[in-house]
Amino acid sequence: MAVLNEEQEMLRDMAREWAANESPVTEFRKVRASGAPEAFDRAAYAAMTEMGWAGIVIPEEHGGSDFGFLSAGLVVEELGKTLTATPIVMNTIAASAIVLGGNDEQKAAWLPRLASGAAIGTLAIDEGAKHDPAAIATQVTDGKLSGTKAFVPEAHGADLFVVAAKDGLYLVEKGDGVSLTTRNLTDQRSHADLTFDGAKAQKLANGGESLLDDVLDRARVLVAAEMLGMAQAVFETTLDYLKQRVQFNQVLATFQALQHRMADMFADLAQMRSAVEAGLQAIDSGFGIARAATVAKAEANRVMHKLSNEGIQLHGGIGMTDEYDVGFYLKRSRVLEATWGSTSYLRDRFAAIGGY
Amino acid sequence: MATVSQTDADSGVDAFREEVRTFVREHFPQELKGKSLAMGGVEIGGAETPDQKAWRKAIGQRGWGTPTWPKEYGGGGLNRKQAAILNEELARAGAYNPIGGMGVLMFGPTLLEYGNEAQKKEHIPPICRGEIRWCQGYSEPNAGSDLANLQTFAEDKGDHYLVNGQKTWTSGGQWAHKCFAIVRTDRSDKHNGISFLLIDMDSPGVEVRPITMISGTSPFCETFFTNVKVPKENLVGKEGQGWTIGKRLLQHERTNISGAGAGRGGPSLSDLAKKHSQVDSNGKLADQVLRDRIADVEIRWSSFLLTARRAVEESKAQGGVSEISSALKKLGTKLGQERAELAIEIMGKQGLGWEGDGFTGPELAGVRAWLYGKATTIYGGSTEIQNNIIAKRVLGMLDHQ
Incomplete structure (x- = not known):
């Protein structure tokens, strides 16, 4: 765990307590059972925004707390531990896109609403099943945006889409010219294909050439923070189980074959945490973000994949049942691994940054 | 007020930096610029040049080879900030710290913690001056991972012990003046029957035989003790306290090994690959599989380095050893081996030269380092032992024994 200041410790403790008490995995089960396509609990999201969690990367003048990404990551990690179904990660990234690339009017119009929960934002980048920001066909003519976006996360609940077009990022509100087709993925959260047909669009014109990459790097790191919480939860749950389950008249935790696997995972988890926290800190410091974000998501993918x-396996047969939570982490993990960069995409990017 | 004291602190820092610069200017022989002494954890024999000797004496006299050790025992008595400045200034001048080896890395810190006043006065100053080389008498033929099974016996003869037995993997034993050893003083108690003893290597009855390793070098020895008389003053701590003291020393060893895995230094893997295989018109490696594997190893190496840094920050913040420290040794040594393997593979057979013409010095050194690097996951507590320690002490999994 990174060395935190008092403010950050309070925030983390508050998030930890809230997630454990108000949003255990049973809450995700309720959301799932409701069958609502937006796949999150509005009341729970209202509680989060009341605590200020939606505005952590938003400047104070626009209704946020401006605590920064390390702070946002602390909250997201705690929410990840209990698989809290919430658009807060995507909303935070949409907000950061406006912070980075918006003009004063766009900031004034949207940031206070994204901070308060009056509106929810998300990111619509990829146009196929794989993350490929270099292959974008969506176009804007005369302020009207047209194109299709695939597997947009949190699309059902979103009021605002940050959309990648050939010439940059645009803000598009839900409504006229925007239609949505639900895509049910294995994690049973909100995903949809979007079709934009001459939808009214405003360009985020202030972020420079690298705006799309800058926003995606923030998305990679924050998703990695969610995965860190998930990995921590799987590790702890599995360790607890090994300490309880008895076979051959012995607690499983006494078997050395299992001990060494847990020791390996402990070391992997240590690396994942270091990489994710360094990614969050890089964003806050403004230095070496691309490389740090790539390492953060690549390590999150590697370790979460293995731990899930x-x-x-270590839960045995009961781990295969819907009654146990461990399977939810596996399914959510694969979706997040494919989000904003699979392992092979990230290795390619890491090599490109390194000049080979 | 704050501004005034800040200014005072700054000027103190500046004054110290100036003091170091003056010292380096006056004492560091320019002929040694850019050359370092690759001591690492293992002592190297061979004669010093007059320049090397002069530099060692100058820095040793000042105590700056062991900058944070107490001044009263010959250390530099510097705080962390000053020690960091010293390092910066040495690096800036292309100079190096000539005081190293096991005395500095392992034995010194342990003796400062557990030794009595007379022992500290006798043994620490020569370490600070780089005059006495120490070797480690821990492992035995039947006491490797099960170190507490050691049988070398120190029999109580009143004013001295009579030591009989055999140690092995004695690093730098053939060049060492003295040995810090764990020996058995009581056969009836496995752990509490062990004591920590200091033995002169020129005592009658000490015999050292170098062991040739797969790397072709002989950094380790077998050491035989036959009726070796060791004065009682050379017992560190109490009789039976040797296991506690010996384990404490291993913590220093593991911290040092973790960062020192093979495969560091020299050109990066990607530069090596660019030199030895095809590059496309964009400067990308044409071998996509190799490119992917290099990125994989380097990403994990990055997160290891971040973890090592985090362990230091956490330990400092919480005032104790961070629990992830226990994972550093196994992570760093394994990744070091992976990097060395990949470097060899990138070079093809040019990367497998043993000796003779047709190979550069770095190429030959790389082969030896790759082979020697296999030891890193074995010594200082093997990876398997580290896994036991993590499982039991950190994760609270029950003892399998």
Whole structure:
């Protein structure tokens, strides 16, 4: 755990307590059972925005707290531990896109609403099943945006889309010219294909050439923070299970074959945490963000992938049942691994940044 | 007020920096610029040049080879900030710290913690001056991972112990003046029957035989003790306290090993690959599989370095050893080996030269380092032992024994 200041410790403790008490995995089960396509609990989101969590990267003059990404990551990690179904990650990234690329009017119009929960934002970048920001066909003519976006996360609940077009990022409100087709993925959260047909669009013109990359790097790191919480939860749940389950008249935790696997995962988790926290800190410091974000998401992918598999295996048969939570982490993990950069995409990017 | 004291602190820092610069200017022989002494954890034999000797004496006299050790025992008595400035200034001048080896890395810190006044006065100053080389008498033929099974026996003869037995993997034993050893003083108690003893290597009855390793070098020895008389003053701590003291020393060793895995230094893997295989018109490696594997290793190496840094920050903040420290040794050594393997593979057979013409010095050194690097996951507590320690002490999994 990174060394935190008092403010950050309070924020983390508050998030930890809230997630454990108000949003355990049973809450995700309720959301799932409701079958609502937006797949989150409005009341729970209202509670989060009341605590200021939606405005952590938003400047104070626009209704946020401007605590920065390390602070946002602390909250998201705690929410990830209990698989809290919430658009807060995507909303935070949409807000940061406006902070980075918006003009004063756009900031004044949207940031206070994204901070208060009056509106929810998300990111619509990819046009196929794989993350590929270099392959964008969406176009804007005369302020009208047209194109299709695939597997947009949190699309059902979103009021505002930050959309990648050939010549940059645009803000598009839900409504006229925007239609949505639900895509049910294995994590049973909100995903949809979007079709924009001459939808009214405003360009985020202030972020420079690298705006799309800058926004995506923030998305990679914050998703990695969610995965960090998930990995921590799988690790702890599995360790607890090994300490309880008895076979051959012995607690499983006494078997050395299992001990060494847990020791390996402990070391992997340490690396994942270091990489994710360094990614968050890089964003706050403004230095070396692209490389740090790539390392953060690549390590999150590697370690979460391994832990989600080992979690099932070490739970044995009951790990295969819907009654146990460990399977939810596996399913959510694969979706997040594919989000904003698979492992092979990230390795390619890391090599490109390194000049080879 | 704050501004005034800040200014005072700054001027103190500046004055110290100036003091170091003056010292380096006056004492560091320019002929040694850019050359470092690759001591690492293992002592190197061979004669010093007059320049090297002069530099060692100058820095040793000042105590700056062991900058944070107490001044009363010959250390520099510097605080962390000053020690950091010293390092910066040495690096800036292309100078190096000539005081190293096991005395500095492992034995000194342990003796400062557990030794009595007379022992500290006798043994610490020569370490600070780089005069006495120490070796480690820990492992035995039947006491490797199960170190507490050691059988070398120190029999109580009143004013002295009579030591009989065999140590092995004695790093730098053939060049060492003295040995810090754990020996058995009581056969009836496995752990509480162990004591920590200091043995002169020129005592009658000490015999050292170098062991040739797969790397072709002989950094380790077998050391035989036959009726070796060791004065009682050379017992560190109490009789039976050797396991506690010996384990404490291993913590220093593991911290040092973790960062020192093979495969560091020299050109980066990607530069090496660019030199030895095809590059496309965009400067990308044409071998996509190799490119992917290099990125994979380097990403994990990055997160290891971040973890090492985090362990230091956490330990400092919480005033104790961070729990992730226990994972550093196994992570760093394994990744070091992976990097060394990949470097060899990138170069093809040019990367497998043993000796003779047709190979550059760095190429040959790389082969030896790759082979020697296999030891890093074995010594200082093997990876398997580290896994036991993590499982039991950090994760609270029950003892399998």
